[in-house]
Amino acid sequence: MQLRYSYRLYPSGPQRTALAQAFGCARVVYNDALRARETARAAGEPFLKTGDLSKLVITEAKKTEERAWLGEVSAVVLQQSLRDLDTAYRNFFDGLKGKRPRMGIPRFKSRKDNRQTVRFTANARWKITPGGDLSLPKIGEVPVKWSRTLPSIPSTVTVIKDAAGRYFASFVVETNPEMLPETESVVGIDLGLGHFAVLSDGTKIDAPRFLRRAEKKLKRAQQALSRKAKGSNNRDKARSKVARAHARVADARREFHHQLSTRVIRENQAIAVEDLAVKGLARTRLARSVHDAGWSAFVAMLEYKAARFGRTFHRIGRFEPTSQVCSACGAKDGPKPLHIRRWECTACGTVLDRDINAAVNVAKAAGLAVSACRAQVRPGLFPAQRGEAGTHRDVQTTVAGIPSR
Numbered sequence: 001m002q003l004r005y006s007y008r009l010y011p012s013g014p015q016r017t018a019l020a021q022a023f024g025c026a027r028v029v030y031n032d033a034l035r036a037r038e039t040a041r042a043a044g045e046p047f048l049k050t051g052d053l054s055k056l057v058i059t060e061a062k063k064t065e066e067r068a069w070l071g072e073v074s075a076v077v078l079q080q081s082l083r084d085l086d087t088a089y090r091n092f093f094d095g096l097k098g099k100r101p102r103m104g105i106p107r108f109k110s111r112k113d114n115r116q117t118v119r120f121t122a123n124a125r126w127k128i129t130p131g132g133d134l135s136l137p138k139i140g141e142v143p144v145k146w147s148r149t150l151p152s153i154p155s156t157v158t159v160i161k162d163a164a165g166r167y168f169a170s171f172v173v174e175t176n177p178e179m180l181p182e183t184e185s186v187v188g189i190d191l192g193l194g195h196f197a198v199l200s201d202g203t204k205i206d207a208p209r210f211l212r213r214a215e216k217k218l219k220r221a222q223q224a225l226s227r228k229a230k231g232s233n234n235r236d237k238a239r240s241k242v243a244r245a246h247a248r249v250a251d252a253r254r255e256f257h258h259q260l261s262t263r264v265i266r267e268n269q270a271i272a273v274e275d276l277a278v279k280g281l282a283r284t285r286l287a288r289s290v291h292d293a294g295w296s297a298f299v300a301m302l303e304y305k306a307a308r309f310g311r312t313f314h315r316i317g318r319f320e321p322t323s324q325v326c327s328a329c330g331a332k333d334g335p336k337p338l339h340i341r342r343w344e345c346t347a348c349g350t351v352l353d354r355d356i357n358a359a360v361n362v363a364k365a366a367g368l369a370v371s372a373c374r375a376q377v378r379p380g381l382f383p384a385q386r387g388e389a390g391t392h393r394d395v396q397t398t399v400a401g402i403p404s405r
Helices: 013-042 050-062 068-072 075-097 215-226 233-267 287-293 295-308 354-365
Strands: 002-009 116-120 134-136 140-142 157-161 167-174 186-191 195-199 204-206 270-274 312-316 342-344 351-353 376-378
Touching: 013 050, 013 068, 013 075, 013 116, 013 140, 013 157, 050 068, 050 075, 075 116, 134 157, 186 233, 186 295, 186 354, 195 233, 195 354, 215 233, 233 295, 270 295, 270 354, 295 312, 351 354
Parallel strands: 186 270, 270 312
Antiparallel strands: 002 167, 116 157, 134 140, 157 167, 186 195, 195 204, 342 351
């Protein structure tokens, strides 16, 4: 399977200038190619192929005075920019055909975009030096913080600059599955806002709420940004400060997701989660809390780590009534308001924790053998049958409210 490995880069001043030039050239070629295709479409002409675009916006453009500076960067960077445009169009057309979720039409890139990227393939002859630096054509040897070892030799590297001004080298490499020792444990996971995750074994993981905890600092940074004059250097510094604050929140959230997903994968042979309608929830008054939780990223980590370490991953439908069904007897008790966190089954009398009961039902819906008794908070009292109530001939009194077993 393919995995992405990212490492922090620390380019020097001249190298940052060279990277900025590479980002700009790639952006200009992308926009010129997009404009050429849109012009051809408006004129009713055939869709321009990549080869024709390459000749028009790169080869011929370098000969003009306006675009002569395109020759100052690696040609591979410019060609890869055209590949990115092809990918954008392919995703758009596949969305129209129903082959993937619908995507918007390709848009023009801006130098003010939060993320700038360039990609170097093997044809660019980039390499990792014996000293551990990343040697890039027409940029130089850029120091890298190798936080972990690459599992195989990559053929392509993508250099990324994020909104906070940080640089990263991203490699996509082929990896072999690493089978973990098998275990008999299986788990269902119910994701929420009060608790980030509730496991079917009764474990509850509190929601860290990284964004909520950083709100005051973010508010002050945003207020400082709003007071700066547009176009000034002070505004750029304030914008970078806001971006760095948001980056720290995102990094903390990602680290939390990685640690929890790795723990769940190592301890369980099979994992089941519910397919949540995150986009729908993000349009409600809970939008900030939903985005702060980052359920989609966590589930995606569970899925790829399960495939990597030989675990089984199940995703059940979002319309499964996990909160309405008693995990002890299977009786459907109907929908309940969110403020009801514990409820008593009218069929068997078991008092259930709403979240743990839902986690057990998630596991059961995926076909996992999870004990329903784990959802029980305490033995409930249920009335005796009419035939058992009263005084029997053996003078034994049966009292309503026998503890369930």
